[in-house]
Amino acid sequence: MYKIALTGLFAALATIAFTIESLFPPIILPGARMGISNVFILLATITLGVGSGFATLIIKIVLGSLFSGNISSMLFSLPAGIVSLSIETVLIFAVKNISIPAVSVAGAVVNTTLQNTVFCLVTKTAEYLCYLPYLALISAVTGLIVGFAVYLAVKKLPEKLFSEVNI
Template sequence: MRKTNKMIFISLLVSVGLALSVIESAIPLPIAMPGARLGLSNMVVLVTLVVFGFKDGIKVGMLKSTVLMLVTGSVSSFIYSISGAILSCILMHMAYKYFSKVFSLIGVSIIGAAAHNFAQVSVAVMMLSNTRIYSYLPFLLLVSLFSGYFVGLSSTYIVENLKKNFRVLFSRQETI
């Protein structure tokens, strides 16, 4: 894939991640748990990790968090978001690269969702200087099982289609 095409595609992935984050913030969850989310935009990060690799995956995660901060104006949310994005990208990459025989994309996604929640709770503990906030983590980890499963299942279908279409799209473009 040419460098310009890749840059455009990465930019589109960041845009889709941003749009999913904004849409997701408007969807009410059936349970009232602060910080609990569906994690729809994490699909984009997981797909990027699988299709393009770690460097581009972490770029998409960090750019998505940064642009979301610029759109919403919430700097405190940015600190939680960027920490979760970095830790989840690192752990999803490690799980996918070194343990793909053990974990499917669903397992990788669940690891990413749990890492995201752990990072956010850890940031809250540091910001508020209160370790009792960790008592909230088991509830968030339970939610991350379900959200991670959904994100991983969706990502599996997206990755299959992208890989198939990339071969067709970019092999045709090279010959033109």
């Protein structure tokens, strides 16, 4: 029950962050965002487990798309989000001795690349693919910032908050 409550809390925070972020203009190029909601998704994955991480991701994408009024963005965000979180999960749990910022950068670049590729395929806007490398670079920077935020959160939050969580 405690784990479910924490998962719900992370999902709510991720949704709020996503909705607020969608009101701001993009960073340099369309499709480039800070990705602050990924802080809560990554935090949920590390502290509560893989299931909670994916639950947080799906809830954030579905509710965030509904609240921001851009329902079609679900089509691009969902597959990219699932693949990038899967890669982050493998890096966190299977590959040891890897830092949180590196995990976040990997997830961010994969997420942005896949999301925009799917966007180009669905909207038949192949000309947009020339922005892909620049978007990947921007997402690497934002992923690094998000990664450091998660790193500090994991370090500073009291351990007793998550010590009772069991799989």
